[in-house]
Amino acid sequence: xxxxxxxxxxxxxxxxxxxxxxxxxxxxxxxxxxxxxxxxxxxxxxxxxxxxxxxxxxxxxxxxxxxxxxxxxxxxxxxxxxxxxxxxxxxxxxxxxxxxxxxxxxxxxxxxxxxxxxxxxxxxxxxxxxxxxxxxxxxxxxxxxxxxxxxxxxxxxxxxxxxxxxxxxxxxxxxxxxxxxxxxxxxxxxxxxxxxxxxxxxxxxxxxxxxxxxxxxxxxxxxxxxxxxxxxxxxxxxxxxxxxxxxxxxxxxxxxxxxxxxxxxxxxxxxxxxxxxxxxxxxxxxxxxxxxxxxxxxxxxxxxxxxxxxxxxxxxxxxxxxxxxxxxxxxxxxxxxxxxxxxxxxxxxxxxxxxxxxxxxxxxxxxxxxxxxxxxxxxxxxxxxxxxxxxxxxxxxxxxxxxxxxxxxxxxxxxxxxxxxxxxxxxxxxxxxxxxxxxxxxxxxxxxxxxxxxxxxxxxxxxxxxxxxxxxxxxxxxxxxxxxxxxxxxxxxxxxxxxxxxxxxxxxxxxxxxxxxxxxxxxxxxxxxxxxxxxxxxxxxxxxxxxxxxxxxx
Amino acid sequence: xxxxxxxxxxxxxxxxxxxxxxxxxxxxxxxxxxxxxxxxxxxxxxxxxxxxxxxxxxxxxxxxxxxxxxxxxxxxxxxxxxxxxxxxxxxxxxxxxxxxxxxxxxxxxxxxxxxxxxxxxxxxxxxxxxxxxxxxxxxxxxxxxxxxxxxxxxxxxxxxxxxxxxxxxxxxxxxxxxxxxxxxxxxxxxxxxxxxxxxxxxxxxxxxxxxxxxxxxxxxxxxxxxxxxxxxxxxxxxxxxxxxxxxxxxxxxxxxxxxxxxxxxxxxxxxxxxxxxxxxxxxxxxxxxxxxxxxxxxxxxxxxxxxxxxxxxxxxxxxxxxxx
Numbered sequence: 080x081x082x083x084x085x086x087x088x089x090x091x092x093x094x095x096x097x098x099x100x101x102x103x104x105x106x107x108x109x110x111x112x113x114x115x116x117x118x119x120x121x122x123x124x125x126x127x128x129x130x131x132x133x134x135x136x137x138x139x140x141x142x143x144x145x146x147x148x149x150x151x152x153x154x155x156x157x158x159x160x161x162x163x164x165x166x167x168x169x170x171x172x173x174x175x176x177x178x179x180x181x182x183x184x185x186x187x188x189x190x191x192x193x194x195x196x197x198x199x200x201x202x203x204x205x206x207x208x209x210x211x212x213x214x215x216x217x218x219x220x221x222x223x224x225x226x227x228x229x230x231x232x233x234x235x236x237x238x239x240x241x242x243x244x245x246x247x248x249x250x251x252x253x254x255x256x257x258x259x260x261x262x263x264x265x266x267x268x269x270x271x272x273x274x275x276x277x278x279x280x281x282x283x284x285x286x287x288x289x290x291x292x293x294x295x296x297x298x299x300x301x302x303x304x305x306x307x308x309x310x311x312x313x314x315x316x317x318x319x320x321x322x323x324x325x326x327x328x329x330x331x332x333x334x335x336x337x338x339x340x341x342x343x344x345x346x347x348x349x350x351x352x353x354x355x356x357x358x359x360x361x362x363x364x365x366x367x368x369x370x371x372x373x374x375x376x377x378x379x380x381x382x383x384x385x386x387x388x389x390x391x392x393x394x395x396x397x398x399x400x401x402x403x404x405x406x407x408x409x410x411x412x413x414x415x416x417x418x419x420x421x422x423x424x425x426x427x428x429x430x431x432x433x434x435x436x437x438x439x440x441x442x443x444x445x446x447x448x449x450x451x452x453x454x455x456x457x458x459x460x461x462x463x464x465x466x467x468x469x470x471x472x473x474x475x476x477x478x479x480x481x482x483x484x485x486x487x488x489x490x491x492x493x494x495x496x497x498x499x500x501x502x503x504x505x506x507x508x509x510x511x512x513x514x515x516x517x518x519x520x521x522x523x524x525x526x527x528x529x530x531x532x533x534x535x536x537x538x539x540x541x542x543x544x545x546x547x548x549x550x551x552x553x554x555x556x557x558x559x560x561x562x563x564x565x566x567x568x569x570x571x572x573x574x575x576x577x578x579x580x581x582x583x584x585x586x587x588x589x590x591x592x593x594x595x596x597x598x599x600x601x602x603x604x605x606x607x608x609x610x611x612x613x614x615x616x617x618x619x620x621x622x623x624x625x626x627x628x629x630x631x632x633x
Numbered sequence: 634x635x636x637x638x639x640x641x642x643x644x645x646x647x648x649x650x651x652x653x654x655x656x657x658x659x660x661x662x663x664x665x666x667x668x669x670x671x672x673x674x675x676x677x678x679x680x681x682x683x684x685x686x687x688x689x690x691x692x693x694x695x696x697x698x699x700x701x702x703x704x705x706x707x708x709x710x711x712x713x714x715x716x717x718x719x720x721x722x723x724x725x726x727x728x729x730x731x732x733x734x735x736x737x738x739x740x741x742x743x744x745x746x747x748x749x750x751x752x753x754x755x756x757x758x759x760x761x762x763x764x765x766x767x768x769x770x771x772x773x774x775x776x777x778x779x780x781x782x783x784x785x786x787x788x789x790x791x792x793x794x795x796x797x798x799x800x801x802x803x804x805x806x807x808x809x810x811x812x813x814x815x816x817x818x819x820x821x822x823x824x825x826x827x828x829x830x831x832x833x834x835x836x837x838x839x840x841x842x843x844x845x846x847x848x849x850x851x852x853x854x855x856x857x858x859x860x861x862x863x864x865x866x867x868x869x870x871x872x873x874x875x876x877x878x879x880x881x882x883x884x885x886x887x888x889x890x891x892x893x894x895x896x897x898x899x900x901x902x903x904x905x906x907x908x909x910x911x912x913x914x915x916x917x918x919x920x921x922x923x924x925x926x927x928x929x930x931x932x933x934x935x936x937x938x939x940x941x942x943x944x945x946x947x948x949x950x951x952x953x954x955x956x957x
Contacts, residue, residue: 152905160742160774304767305745455774457742461765464689464905471722471903478901479894486890489638522906523834529898530841530913533891534848537883540890541852544883551643570855573800577851578844580792585840588785593837600841632637 083620091613095504098606101143101511111146114138145514148283149299150521150595153469155462156299157307160455163268163292165261167450169202169252172260175364176204176224176239176250178384183220184208191217197247204250211246221248228255264449265292271448272296272311293455304457311452318356319390322401322413325350340403342410350410352403357393362386368437371426376436378427387423395419472525479529480506487536491543494633497618498539501610505535508606509599518602521595531603537574538611541567547633556631560619564612575608640889641882649877649925650870650933656926660815667822674825679832682779684736684772686743690755692762693726701730704754710747711735720904729765729904742769782836786817789843797847801854802938808931809850812923816846820916834909842916845891849884849924856880857929861939869937873929888921 083091104111117131127135138144151158177196184194184206192209199205208217218241225237238256242249252260265288276284276298285297301307323337327347333339336355342348362383369379382390394402394416403413404427414427480502487495487502509528513520546563554562582604586597649656680687690696701715712735723729732755737747752764770778790810798806817839824831856876864872895914902910 162773304769305748308745453741455742455771456769458768459764459766461763463691463763464765467722468903468905471901472898472906475898475901479897482893482897483890486638486893490640490886492637523837523909526898526902526906526910526913527841529894529902530845530891533894534845534887536890537848537887540883540886544880544886547643547882548879566859570852573851573855574848577793577796577847580796581789581840581844581847584785584789584792585837588781588788589833589837593833596837596841600844 083617087613088617091617094609095508095614098504098508098511101145101514102507102509103142104138104144104146105510105514107138108146110137111144115144115146143514145517147510147513148517148519149465149469150519150524151297151299151458151465152460152522153465153520153525154299155460155465156297157301157304157460158298158456158458159296159304159307159311160289160457161294161296161311161452162455163265163294164451164453165264165292166202168260168264169257171364172252173202173204173250175383177206179224180204180206180221180248180250183224184217187216187220191220199249202251204248205244206248206250207246208248214243214246214248217248218243221250228253228259261291265294267449268452269294275311276307294452300462303459305459308454308457311448318359318405320352320354320356320403320405321393321397322403323351323353325401325413338408340405340408340410342413344412350403350413352405352410356405357402358382358386358389362389366440368433368440369426376431376433378431378436378440380425380427380440382423384423387421390423390425391419391421394425395421468522468525472522472529476525476529476532480532483532483536487539491633493622494539494543494546494619497615497622498536498543498611500618501539501615502532502535504614505531505603505606505610508610509602512602512606513599518598519595520599523593523596524599527596527599527603531600531607534578535603535607535610538567538571538608539615541570542611542615543633550631550633556628557623559631560623564616568612571608571611575604579604639882640885645878645881647874647878647881649874649929653930657930660923660927663822664815664818667818667825670822670825671818674828676821676825676831677828679830680733680768680770680775681833682775682782682831684770684775686734686736686748686767686769688732688734688748688751688755688764689766690730690732690762691765692728692759694728694759694761696728696730697758698730700758701732701755704758705732705751708747708750708754710737710751718904720907722901722903736770736772736775739772741773742771778833782833785836786839786843789840790814793843793847797851797854801858804932804935804937805854807935808928809847809854811931812850812920812928813843813846815923815927816842816916816920819919820912823915824912829911830908832908834906835912838909838912838916841913842920845913845917846920846923849887849921850928852883853877853880853924853929854932857932861937865939869939870933873933877925877929884921884925888917891917 113134114137117127117134121127121131121135181194181196184191190210191213194209195207197205197207206221208214221239221241222237225239225241228236228238236253236255238253238259240251240253269286269288272294273284273286276286276296283299285295287295289295296307296311298307301310320338326349329339329341329349331339331349331351333351336353337351338354339349339351342350362385364381364383366378366380369377371377398416398418400416401413402416404411412427483502484495484499487498489495491498506528509531512518542563545567546559549559549562549566550556579601582597582601586594586601589597696717698715698717702713705713705715714731714733716731716733718729718731720729732751734743734747734751737743748767748769755762790813793813794806794810797809820839820842821831823829824835853876856879857873860872860876860879861869864875867875892914895910895917899907899910899914
């Protein structure tokens, strides 16, 4: 009767102690945050300043130092929901294709006649030919410009969909190429935004893809959504410069018309470059990870017609020289020009791994945002408002808790005390789990916790009421407690599973603060069931074993 | 014997069906009135659902709403509402106003120029003013948010219907969902009646109410299921009365503690989440009412199959409590 095996007792107490240990850092939020920041800064810089050492000493290393993230509505900051105009890229591709197509068709002017670009929808290229009878030949010529799509789903498909309509050739991107382009455009946009936001170095920015063409950006601590827009809107400056010399002296004096930029890949290496770039990233249309003739990883790139001409002229005249690829005043790499590169597309070889070539391709593409973004939603929360909400929320939580405790103790006596202790452990477990999983606490989340305070006692109440009933039918106290738990179990389980279902739906469809609320609610359900079924019961058993009461009053 | 606070006497034999016409009728009436209110008065949708921009201002001197309006109206931004916010948690020199501006384009959120113009205009009236939050939602997103919200509420109802059907009988599932629909409609109704701001957080509150109300209903159903095995020949109506009476003490205790916590939050939690907390507080009251007066009435009307599905349970734990 009323037995809990030793290993279960150890397990229950262990979970509670762990929960309290993981929740503890949140009691000293500022100090632990300073400690964590100092650690992160030291890890990225490789050294530690005195201030950082002091901040680090503010919280012992051996204690858990995970914190509950504060949502934007509590910490203050800005949020943007951007929609990427994917069709912009189709248009750019078609505009770039037109000169190529024209020159191919011009070579066979005798058969196809004069060509002219006809007006068309965005993303479609319509070309009118002088000799409609030679359409078959014209389509053949156009087809030479198509290349196979490099993607898993699009194997065997070409990037262009070419058809004829009367005397017009109609060219659009094929569906496979559109899908591949879209995913590349999104990846690029995310990468650029991430780089831009990381530059300002705020804590835990969130940059997420949402749906097919949207990006959610949340940056805590930034002044306003306008600032954030300006930050994202700035394009990365990519340029190709002639290399004059290279060395290891960072302080060498640059001559007239020269600049000295450090190398990203090799620390301590500096390049002296001609300050006028040959071409800039604005003229780059694409870059992809690729392989060279020997099968080593490389990066393929493509310029627009103007860029292609300048690039071709320069490479033709400077074979064997170094050519520096510069991003934001840092040299990404400086390959040797192997040959004259006409046609505006080329390949960068070097000591690449598959990974580094992919990164470089992303960085190259990341030069400028590939497509325009429109902002569908923006929110700015000032830090004062966030602090007010934290203060109001925690005050309400504390007062609410005290009132609930008074209420419980008045109603159930010593059992109410057990339930109240379990309530505090429940709070600790919620914060412990949220810290552990890196959950985010939002203002509705605080409301969720307060609601949990009210509801957490529900399972206890169910059990206590049941014990009362069993006592009325004149059972011994131990038997009554046991039966109380047994019979209340199905109600507790069903009631909490249904609440859990709504919390999951809330999580799936909600975003931002609402999602934070769903997380707190879900965690709260789990911990309150645990504390009611195991923790309160264990306390009762301890008490019962010590006192061995002949009768009990619930 | 130690003192115990007893909100409900130890043994109650309230006939919850005595005022059946009144209570169930009241619920039906409230649902109908709510629907009429929602249709005729409409909801005061926040920018989450309607699109537009809200700017929250805070200053140390008293706010002259008319002066704000006069400053902002020359900007020709269409419909602008300015309201002062009062809250017991504000300090004496804390004056807060909300400026709400209708959506300016078909898809996008506010332009930086517009926000800057409004802020400059307000600052000209009161140089001390600071802008503690600026939120802007484009109509494109807000339309989708309404759909998502409706979907969420429907999906939650469907999931609960399915789960209760699985665990109990279909009659219980219908009864539970009738109670849930009642709770949601009546809660949305009071938002229409009082023209309170209805935004995304209210949807979260609605879903939480669903969770809470079903919690209450399930506890009663669970007891009903147990008692139906115990009292095999008693009329369904009487078994229901016994079940509600037996769980009444628990229902009142749990609603009591939850309401205590929620009311504390309502008073002390600040104005930002007041609408959200109000919806929850109201929902807990309505939800408690509906699990006692709506859910079981529907089940009574539909009837329950009382043929035992399983062999009789262990006699040691069953049949001890004789009918009083």
